[in-house]
Amino acid sequence: VGCGICVKKCPFEALDIVTLPEELEFPTHRYGQNGFALYGMAIPLEGKVTGILGPNGIGKSTAVSILSGQIIPNLGDFETDPSWDAVLKHYAGTELFDYIKMISSGSLKASIKPQYIDFIPKVFKGKVIDLLKSTDERGKLGHYVQKLKLESILDRDIGKLSGGEIQRIALAACLSRNADFYFLDEITPYLDIYQRMTAAELIQELSVEKPVLIVEHDLAILDMLAENVHIAYGKPSVFGILTRPKGVRVGINQYLEGFLQEENVRFRDYSVNFETYSHNREVKRETLMTFPALKKNYDGKFELTIRGGEIRCGEVLGLVGPNGIGKSTFAKILAGLEEPDEGKMESAVKISYKPQYIKTDSTDSVEFMLRQATNKFDSNYYKHEILEPLSLEPILQSSVSQLSGGELQRVAIALCLSKEADLYILDEPSAHLDVEQRMVLSRVIKRHAESSGSGVLVIDHDIYVIDMISERLFVFDGEPGISGKALGPMDMREGMNHFLKELGVTFRRDKTGRPRINKPGSYLDREQRSAGDYYYAE
Ligand code: ADP
Ligand code: ADP
Numbered sequence: 046v047g048c049g050i051c052v053k054k055c056p057f058e059a060l061d062i063v064t065l066p067e068e069l070e071f072p073t074h075r076y077g078q079n080g081f082a083l084y085g086m087a088i089p090l091e092g093k094v095t096g097i098l099g100p101n102g103i104g105k106s107t108a109v110s111i112l113s114g115q116i117i118p119n120l121g122d123f124e125t126d127p128s129w130d131a132v133l134k135h136y137a138g139t140e141l142f143d144y145i146k147m148i149s150s151g152s153l154k155a156s157i158k159p160q161y162i163d164f165i166p167k168v169f170k171g172k173v174i175d176l177l178k179s180t181d182e183r184g185k186l187g188h189y190v191q192k193l194k195l196e197s198i199l200d201r202d203i204g205k206l207s208g209g210e211i212q213r214i215a216l217a218a219c220l221s222r223n224a225d226f227y228f229l230d231e232i233t234p235y236l237d238i239y240q241r242m243t244a245a246e247l248i249q250e251l252s253v254e255k256p257v258l259i260v261e262h263d264l265a266i267l268d269m270l271a272e273n274v275h276i277a278y279g280k281p282s283v284f285g286i287l288t289r290p291k292g293v294r295v296g297i298n299q300y301l302e303g304f305l306q307e308e309n310v311r312f313r314d315y316s317v318n319f320e321t322y323s324h325n326r327e328v329k330r331e332t333l334m335t336f337p338a339l340k341k342n343y344d345g346k347f348e349l350t351i352r353g354g355e356i357r358c359g360e361v362l363g364l365v366g367p368n369g370i371g372k373s374t375f376a377k378i379l380a381g382l383e384e385p386d387e388g389k390m391e392s393a394v395k396i397s398y399k400p401q402y403i404k405t406d407s408t409d410s411v412e413f414m415l416r417q418a419t420n421k422f423d424s425n426y427y428k429h430e431i432l433e434p435l436s437l438e439p440i441l442q443s444s445v446s447q448l449s450g451g452e453l454q455r456v457a458i459a460l461c462l463s464k465e466a467d468l469y470i471l472d473e474p475s476a477h478l479d480v481e482q483r484m485v486l487s488r489v490i491k492r493h494a495e496s497s498g499s500g501v502l503v504i505d506h507d508i509y510v511i512d513m514i515s516e517r518l519f520v521f522d523g524e525p526g527i528s529g530k531a532l533g534p535m536d537m538r539e540g541m542n543h544f545l546k547e548l549g550v551t552f553r554r555d556k557t558g559r560p561r562i563n564k565p566g567s568y569l570d571r572e573q574r575s576a577g578d579y580y581y582a583e
């Protein structure tokens with residue numbers, strides 16, 4: 046039975062192993078005897094943003110350590126000390142030669158924004174402005190501060206910032222440096238869609254002057270930002286292969302399909318599809334709960350206004366809007382964790398809620414926690430619908446306090462879905478997940494809604510995730526931190542039109558049904574804008 050996301054074969058039966066193309070007999074780098082091996086290489090190009098697209102643990106950072114001169118690649122021979130001379134010889138006559146020559150002479154300067162930014166407050170003490178000033182090598186800092194809306198936090202202590210603030214500071218710092226090559230390992234974590242678009246715009250601006258390489262798991266942003274992509278595939282933590290660059294449209298489509306045409310390699314045995322018709326599907330659904338018009342005011346500083354509505358059995362509802370607009374507050378009101386000031390939630394529906402920020406210092410094992418949440422742990426259903434797709438089996442015995450961000454997210458999603466409830470609320474489930482895990486997440490959530498007959502509300506900033514799973518949409522707008530207004534649920538077309546108009550972008554669909562952001566001012570953009578059709582023209 047298809048859920049619409051995969052058409053060919055169930056991902057849970059996907060093969061672990063891919064065949065290695067012959068021309069990739071020798072790795073670019075191998076970490077020791079049984080260590081991870083990277084094949085192929087990414088190529089930074091003048092005047093362009095190049096993306097790397099693939100799951101975590103596949104060698105993306107390793108490639109960047111080589112490109113920034115931190116690792117001399119050993120070309121698979123981990124027993125001899127590597128030398129740049131050997132590497133130069135290896136790459137003679139290729140497009141990487143000039144670049145490697147620059148690294149080997151020690152004259153290359155790379156500016157890097159790391160994937161994990163949580164360490165920044167630990168190594169840098171002091172005010173935001175002092176950190177940023179020390180990176181202002183191109184005289185562009187003022188521009189970045191204004192665009193990324195950092196003015197109001199310049200005097201703040203670095204130790205007292207939110208994830209979204211640290212991310213924007215890290216972006217500004219990386220772009221402000223004067224370097225020969227820029228690398229940004231994920232730009233979107235903690236950012237809302239507005240901030241993601243701004244970050245993309247600033248990176249594109251810089252790429253006119255200098256080569257920029259990015260890793261990004263939000264495909265709508267990657268699609269808009271990069272000109273070419275290298276697809277990274279293989280077996281995480283065992284070996285990874287970087288393809289030659291592909292045009293971004295083709296590259297993303299091949300990635301979703303799981304088949305690399307030029308290489309003639311199928312690296313995944315199911316394909317991910319966007320299903321345009323699901324949004325208009327006339328499904329008869331019973332009402333699960335209704336909520337009245339509600340108001341919530343925090344200390345006279347922030348006010349949220351909610352229009353009444355209903356949630357139906359078995360549907361997945363998307364919820365979109367900028368940061369600080371009241372999305373989590375709404376979720377907490379529905380979950381009964383916050384009392385509204387006006388209006389009253391009277392339904393007695395049972396809610397299971399995954400908060401946006403997951404904190405835990407519990408030393409319990411993952412398995413212990415899951416068993417406490419469900420009595421189905423040993424069932425086939427649980428194994429196939431939860432444990433396998435969310436890749437939890439390898440970490441069942443780990444202590445929850447020691448998990449990485451992505452692992453903890455997957456455990457939190459599993460915990461939320463394990464409980465018996467009428468309505469499941471997931472606040473930002475895509476955060477910290479790689480692109481492969483986001484596809485699986487969408488599938489798990491849809492199937493859960495369908496099989497449980499409950500409702501699922503998903504708050505997220507990844508438009509592809511929202512587009513893939515939602516049947517209807519809540520849209521929040523207003524002034525972040527001051528007032529928020531909740532509209533919906535609306536059907537996808539009405540909701541997305543509302544949201545995209547606010548965002549100022551239009552979307553089209555390509556031949557595969559994948560939504561793509563139109564270039565501002567392009568023919569389609571102007572056409573759709575004047576027709577008021579921001580979402581997509583069929
Ligand atoms: P990605 O950036 O795609 O997540 P990485 O390049 O960070 O992947 O890592 C790929 C694999 O190489 C991982 O399994 C990682 O554990 C391993 N690895 C990374 N750095 C080293 C190292 N210095 N020594 C040994 N193994 C490493
Ligand atoms: P979102 O989920 O859309 O990012 P939130 O619902 O978390 O937004 O927050 C909306 C606004 O309400 C923010 O300005 C936030 O600072 C404020 N806020 C949230 N929770 C509280 C609280 N418990 N007390 C006071 N203000 C709060």
Ligand code: MG
Nearest residue numbers: 372373401472
């Ligand atoms: Mg929130």
